[in-house]
Amino acid sequence: MSKKNKDSIVIPTAVIKRLPKYHRYLEQLVHEGREKISSQQLGDIVGVSAPQLRQDLNYFGNFGQQGYGYNVKKLYNSLAEVMGIQNKSKMVLVGVGNIGQALVNSKDFEKRSFYLSAIFDSDPKLIGSEINNLEVKDVATLKDYIRENNVDIGIIAVPGSVAQEIADNMVESGIKGIWNFSPVDLKTPQAIQVENEHLTEGLLRLSFKVKDE
């Protein structure tokens, strides 16, 4: 068994934040046909120190080999497994407004192991219409749909004023994680994972940094 049993150890959030970045650069290296890489080299590419990279990876297993480094393909696959990208995740999206439509039309999901199984809105004018081969369903049927179809992830792209209500519905029907694009902080039980994309906050941070210069 090459991978350690570290189930009891909590992964620092700082480490979790870096994982997708490692994955992205490794994907690129795989495409370039690179075979091996040292922690120093990969660290330089990704923009972290070599010891930090090794520390991070070793939370999940011993993927390298002394005197050699890391096999790119193997490390990439190991990381994909760690991140749960091996098995496909079923998603639903609620809110077919500006951002919602952008997400529905995006090709990024398919490239990864995520796929949109259904999309919902509350606007009668939109319900029944089709976007990227997906029929817009009535949000009133959301809970039943999630329950019956074993949905993993719910995407919230509705106005802040109704986001909590949608989140509650998702939680009640057994969703595992929520990808939140609405500009509010959702109140959810500990067991439910939430990832926020508070876009306006990003712009405000940028504004501060620009002004501060």
Added chain:
Amino acid sequence: MSKKNKDSIVIPTAVIKRLPKYHRYLEQLVHEGREKISSQQLGDIVGVSAPQLRQDLNYFGNFGQQGYGYNVKKLYNSLAEVMGIQNKSKMVLVGVGNIGQALVNSKDFEKRSFYLSAIFDSDPKLIGSEINNLEVKDVATLKDYIRENNVDIGIIAVPGSVAQEIADNMVESGIKGIWNFSPVDLKTPQAIQVENEHLTEGLLRLSFKVKDE
């Protein structure tokens, strides 16, 4: 002078990340007509500890009053000033694809002190068309436009393969900050502020956390 001169002190990035959140909740409290608030109360609402909130605020000045707390309106305005939201920021957007269109149609900017001054694309089929009263300009004219119009912030919503090139153009023509929606890490001079919205990374993080449960 109620505000300290702390220009020489570097603001921790962790603090900068929290500022927009404080601003958002304070905006809400102002709307609700709340007059005063203690660090304990505001911390509870925002989800940070009271001492942390006080520490954070005191990087920028002494906004509170012993025995009283903070005047909501005053604190909100002070924070807006700190974040550079007092003076309007002029932005251009490059890439009128899925995300780009969503941003153009979004009403969030106008509510804040940001406004889109022009939008660009490289697709001849899109150039000349109109989105939300903005004509899509040829990206070949981007550099001249930024220079002539004193643009503050450039939004990059193009595919990763051309993002660096657009960023280079922006930097050369004197942009101050870049809001990057492309899935690459841009190479820019230190003086240029960059804020990344790597949406796919958010989804991957969520996937990891869901799987890890």
Added chain:
DNA sequence: TAGATTGTTAATCGATTAACAATC
């Protein structure tokens, strides 16, 4: 004035980096 709550220093906690023995 007495009570409340800030601003700030000191103590703790967590995350990063340095160093090096283990080993391919």
Added chain:
DNA sequence: TAGATTGTTAATCGATTAACAATC
């Protein structure tokens, strides 16, 4: 075997929390 590079422990750095004097 000798050189290279990992995995991991120890040292440092930064960020958060605790505590309390200052003061409204």
